Amino acid sequence: MTDLSKLRNFSIIAHIDHGKSTLADRLIQRTGGLTEREMSSQVLDNMDIEKERGITIKAQTVRLDYTAKDGETYVLNLMDTPGHVDFAYEVSRSLAACEGALLVVDAAQGVEAQTLANVYQSIEHDHEIVPVINKVDLPSADPDKVKKEIEDIVGLPADDAVLASAKTGIGIDEVLEAIVTRIPPPKGDRDAPLKAMLVDSWYDPYLGVVILIRVIDGAIKKGQNVKFMAGGTTHLVDRVGAFRPKIEQLPELGPGEIGFITAQIKDISETRVGDTITDVRRPATEALPGFKEVQPVVFCGLFPVDAADFEKLRESISKLRLNDASFSFEMETSAALGFGFRCGFLGLLHLEIIQERLTREYDLDLITTAPSVVYKIHLTKAAGEAEARTIELHNPADMPDPNRIASIEEPWIEATIYVPDEYLGSILKLCQDRRGIQKNLTYVAGRAQLTYELPLNEVVFDFYDRLKSISRGYASFDYHQIGHREGDLVKMSILVNNEPVDALSMIVHRVAAEARGRHMCERLKDLIPRHLFKIPIQAAIGGKVIARETIAALRKDVTAKCYGGDISRKRKLLEKQKEGKKKMREYGSVSIPQEAFIAALRMGEE
Numbered sequence: 298m299t300d301l302s303k304l305r306n307f308s309i310i311a312h313i314d315h316g317k318s319t320l321a322d323r324l325i326q327r328t329g330g331l332t333e334r335e336m337s338s339q340v341l342d343n344m345d346i347e348k349e350r351g352i353t354i355k356a357q358t359v360r361l362d363y364t365a366k367d368g369e370t371y372v373l374n375l376m377d378t379p380g381h382v383d384f385a386y387e388v389s390r391s392l393a394a395c396e397g398a399l400l401v402v403d404a405a406q407g408v409e410a411q412t413l414a415n416v417y418q419s420i421e422h423d424h425e426i427v428p429v430i431n432k433v434d435l436p437s438a439d440p441d442k443v444k445k446e447i448e449d450i451v452g453l454p455a456d457d458a459v460l461a462s463a464k465t466g467i468g469i470d471e472v473l474e475a476i477v478t479r480i481p482p483p484k485g486d487r488d489a490p491l492k493a494m495l496v497d498s499w500y501d502p503y504l505g506v507v508i509l510i511r512v513i514d515g516a517i518k519k520g521q522n523v524k525f526m527a528g529g530t531t532h533l534v535d536r537v538g539a540f541r542p543k544i545e546q547l548p549e550l551g552p553g554e555i556g557f558i559t560a561q562i563k564d565i566s567e568t569r570v571g572d573t574i575t576d577v578r579r580p581a582t583e584a585l586p587g588f589k590e591v592q593p594v595v596f597c598g599l600f601p602v603d604a605a606d607f608e609k610l611r612e613s614i615s616k617l618r619l620n621d622a623s624f625s626f627e628m629e630t631s632a633a634l635g636f637g638f639r640c641g642f643l644g645l646l647h648l649e650i651i652q653e654r655l656t657r658e659y660d661l662d663l664i665t666t667a668p669s670v671v672y673k674i675h676l677t678k679a680a681g682e683a684e685a686r687t688i689e690l691h692n693p694a695d696m697p698d699p700n701r702i703a704s705i706e707e708p709w710i711e712a713t714i715y716v717p718d719e720y721l722g723s724i725l726k727l728c729q730d731r732r733g734i735q736k737n738l739t740y741v742a743g744r745a746q747l748t749y750e751l752p753l754n755e756v757v758f759d760f761y762d763r764l765k766s767i768s769r770g771y772a773s774f775d776y777h778q779i780g781h782r783e784g785d786l787v788k789m790s791i792l793v794n795n796e797p798v799d800a801l802s803m804i805v806h807r808v809a810a811e812a813r814g815r816h817m818c819e820r821l822k823d824l825i826p827r828h829l830f831k832i833p834i835q836a837a838i839g840g841k842v843i844a845r846e847t848i849a850a851l852r853k854d855v856t857a858k859c860y861g862g863d864i865s866r867k868r869k870l871l872e873k874q875k876e877g878k879k880k881m882r883e884y885g886s887v888s889i890p891q892e893a894f895i896a897a898l899r900m901g902e903e
């Protein structure tokens with residue numbers, strides 16, 4: 298067990314790309330955990346997609362030994378946190394396991410929205426925050442301006458901010474000293490019953506489910522019987538250890554310590570982030586505060602392009618789910634798309650990551666249906682029912698008969714947008730177009746900080762992409778949910794050749810329905826190839842058509858213009874046609890190319 302006064306638990310909070318992972322790797326290297334060669338590939342971002350996209354998805358932790366200038370050796374637990382709004386709950390749990398944080402701000406970019414959101418969380422956890430101005434090696438670095446921003450915008454003193462370059466190694470010793478001298482040691486009672494927080498968990502093919510914990514009171518040892526208080530399950534601990542970053546087994550973890558346990562757990566859904574772990578024989582009386590079950594907020598259908606891939610899709614999805622308890626799925630059948638899965642995600646980025654992994658790692662061609670949020674539908678009282686029911690709707694296809702609906706509620710978010718002045722006008726228009734309600738607007742140092750309330754369903758399509766493109770990448774965005782509100786919502790169906798295409802139906806606000814319907818029809822007109830007959834494309838609410846386009850009939854055979862003369866050219870064309878067919882879905886007698894599904898949903902005007 299480590300002496301409490303020699304322990305420091307900290308995390309690194311930063312906006313995406315400000316250098317959190319690079320700094321973490323540099324700290325590991327300086328304290329001897331890694332050689333220069335091992336440094337060459339980032340250690341903490343260990344999933345391929347994380348590396349490629351340069352974002353951290355799962356929180357990881359490392360235990361470092363550091364001999365400080367005072368001659369004492371300290372154990373530093375560094376906790377990495379995910380950098381994206383979709384994973385805010387994991388950030389919050391990781392922060393709860395620490396006493397302090399390094400606030401990394403890019404010396405050239407300055408404070409961004411995500412920085413703010415994470416700092417506020419960190420302050421809520423009573424953290425000691427040490428500002429680190431990173432990338433001072435860049436020619437465009439302006440540390441004094443960034444210091445002023447940290448003081449004016451974040452509201453933290455920044456006089457003694459550490460100036461560093463995670464890339465070149467400048468200031469790394471100062472960062473380590475600041476951790477030891479400025480971040481307080483943890484508190485904890487060794488003699489109290491075991492109380493440990495479940496910070497994170499993941500599936501490892503050799504170890505089974507690995508659980509990252511922070512011990513609050515008591516100690517946890519190999520051979521101990523433990524209970525998960527919220528989950529209600531009990532387990533026998535068979536390994537206790539820490540990451541350095543390689544695995545090292547330890548006899549026990551005492552109060553204030555961070556490390557991992559394994560307990561022969563097969564299913565990750567038994568380990569819920571935020572749960573309290575206690576001893577079976579001598580349990581704690583109260584669980585740790587703040588446990589929250591994470592719920593998916595965005596749903597969509599995933600269908601194989603080739604119906605024969607269904608089993609492969611099922612297997613692949615089940616495998617992904619082994620490592621990600623926040624992702625949910627259940628089987629779904631669609632008249633047009635056949636068998637597939639309805640999946641739930643924490644947000645759009647989460648959706649994209651899963652979709653990309655399925656495509657890339659499992660080599661599947663998929664059709665993704667329109668993402669949908671969770672609506673609360675209040676039904677009218679049916680004959681024989683004691684009281685009116687409320688249902689949760691994840692899939693526009695399951696929308697009840699409008700006559701049975703008393704009212705519909707949709708989820709709302711509060712968004713914080715941080716944007717340079719010159720783009721403010723267009724951002725305000727974007728928010729207004731998406732039914733936003735402006736709550737606040739302040740200016741700091743040539744940039745505007747905007748607070749808007751927005752319906753989540755207006756954000757899930759392409760809000761973030763639009764925001765980035767309007768502001769040339771300078772706007773940053775963060776949000777949290779603020780509950781459901783009633784809205785005048787309707788289901789809009791898309792009919793191709795008079796047949797409804799359920800993958801394209803969506804729930805929209807009545808006011809926006811016509812414009813969106815028209816837009817969808819226009820898009821589809823360009824995306825669906827001509828056939829030998831005329832194809833009407835319609836958007837409808839109930840039986841009422843609100844928009845219509847027609848694809849003219851194809852008059853000639855594609856090869857006709859070759860006059861049968863050039864046979865190789867003719868063959869090429871036919872082959873091309875065949876190739877195209879593979880990626881199409883048949884709707885009645887109409888073929889719709891795979892990319893039409895996603896392309897039609899993009900609302901941006903080009």
Ligand SMILES: Nc1nc2c(ncn2[C@@H]2O[C@H](COP(=O)(O)OP(=O)(O)OP(=O)(O)O)[C@@H](O)[C@H]2O)c(=O)[nH]1
Nearest residue numbers: 314315316317318319351352353380432462463464
């Ligand atoms: N010039 C310079 N570049 C740096 C420095 N630190 C990091 N970078 C670069 O900045 C980019 C982003 O760094 P990361 O460490 O991946 O950023 P991050 O904050 O971990 O990003 P997320 O994992 O998405 O939160 C990389 O290309 C790094 O090489 C630095 O001190 N100087």
